[in-house]
Amino acid sequence: MRATDRPAAGARTREPAIARQPTENPSPIDADEPWMRGLHADTGYLLYRLGLRSGQAFNTFLQESGVRLRHYAVLRYLATSEGALQRELSTRLGYDPSAIVGLVDDLEKQDLAERRPSPDDRRSRIVVLTERGRTFLRDTDEAGLRVTNDLLAPLDPAERETLHALLLRVADRP
């Protein structure tokens, strides 16, 4: 990959370039200069954009359930760990501690999780799934998978597997 070669490509005859009538413009990506490559040429931007789309898809799926993606993430994490300190939820899920407060509040209001005092440290609260939280996860699991499958529709199973593995590699480093 070219690192620092940007040798005075200037002299771009500043064409006025108006009135393109671009209602159905098929993106003329003939980049004679590197800085004018399209947005989709950047993997980071693709990730950003697909992340938004994925989050939206998940949220609309969860919309009927009363919880949102962030709550769902907490629930799923609790399903694997069976009890977690709020501080742990914060660091593992990447949310601010102050955000965890509200999330657990909401989950408690819906009887999907509950706080228990920690026997070791009275500062800490241990958040655990309730029975209703468990059945909620069980009932929504299938539909949740469908959301992802929908998102990855253009890929065949093998490609999805590859994508997942690559994303995992990228993600696994705090």
Added chain:
Amino acid sequence: MRATDRPAAGARTREPAIARQPTENPSPIDADEPWMRGLHADTGYLLYRLGLRSGQAFNTFLQESGVRLRHYAVLRYLATSEGALQRELSTRLGYDPSAIVGLVDDLEKQDLAERRPSPDDRRSRIVVLTERGRTFLRDTDEAGLRVTNDLLAPLDPAERETLHALLLRVADRP
């Protein structure tokens, strides 16, 4: 205010997990249940999370430049299309029309882009890059690539290529 905490917390020793909330789906609790797989088992969630990380990385990179990721996206789009209606920016970039207004406002304030009246339709404005916008893209291009490279550090070039191709396939369907 820690007055009334957990009133009747008496018999809560082990949670024998009897479904007192009879759902219409009486599936029993098996050993390894699918609904308790980790969050990272879901590609959609991985995308969501990496998208957030990518967006943050881009924003911190752009922070010094005075613009943010959304502005940068507009600029990059303008670099390829050389003039676009705000409505076009809205649909192609996925932002709400009302968001485009503020973005173009900001870009105009910094003399990175400007609105021009459309000769065909007086309702429309054509947004074009200014000369300063072009040099801005040219100057920040290299650092922008570095952000993505940093994000994809765990992957070798071939894997990045694969990932990019897969993401492109997923993204390309409006």
Added chain:
DNA sequence: AACAACTATTGACGTCAACAATTATTGCTT
């Protein structure tokens, strides 16, 4: 006993996405 570090919590501030409503303009219909 005093003090620094930590956990959960609250509050404030700015960003951001999703909608509804408004203004100016266009195109269609009659």
Added chain:
DNA sequence: AAGCAATAATTGTTGACGTCAATAGTTGTT
């Protein structure tokens, strides 16, 4: 040509979200 639906840009509002600062209660250390 006059009325009317559709459209482009804009304004405003609402709620979600991330970040940071500050606080109360608690722990461990000195």
